[in-house]
Amino acid sequence: METLRHIVLFVHLIGFAVLFGSWAVQAFGGKREVTRLMNIGLAIAAVAGLALAAPWGLPADVTMNYAKIGTKLVILLVIGALIGIGSARQKRGEGVAPALFWGIGVLTAANAALAVIW
Ligand code: HEM
Numbered sequence: 001m002e003t004l005r006h007i008v009l010f011v012h013l014i015g016f017a018v019l020f021g022s023w024a025v026q027a028f029g030g031k032r033e034v035t036r037l038m039n040i041g042l043a044i045a046a047v048a049g050l051a052l053a054a055p056w057g058l059p060a061d062v063t064m065n066y067a068k069i070g071t072k073l074v075i076l077l078v079i080g081a082l083i084g085i086g087s088a089r090q091k092r093g094e095g096v097a098p099a100l101f102w103g104i105g106v107l108t109a110a111n112a113a114l115a116v117i118w
Helices: 002-027 036-052 066-091 098-117
Strands: none
Touching: 002 036, 002 098, 036 066, 066 098
């Protein structure tokens, strides 16, 4: 079970990498648009993150930090809303507002920082 939990954590990290990587491509040298790959990365991180939020496959002395997990879930929902609003505006031919675009990257980095620092 512990190995399976590590595999789910690996999948969670792949989701983070796809989301942050696809955002970074757009931010540095791209058109600063919202892309489908961001949604895919977010979905992978969300599904694996929710699986990790349950206390299974942990060593006996480890307790879960539910305040941290709840905060990460709220931030993930905000990122999802920003991506949704951004892609709706793009479909209407409007640009993505800088605050919205940068918000996606900053909040994604913030969630990774919360995961490792809190
Ligand atoms: C964009 C969203 C997210 C990012 C960038 C992200 C990032 C990360 C990273 C980098 C780790 C590895 C930490 C380590 O092993 O030291 C991690 C672990 C973890 N994440 Fe996420 N995460 C996200 C969303 C979520 C969500 C929505 C949940 C649950 C509701 C969640 C639950 C967990 C859990 C339980 C762990 C393993 C234990 C821990 O270190 O807290 N994550 N996450």
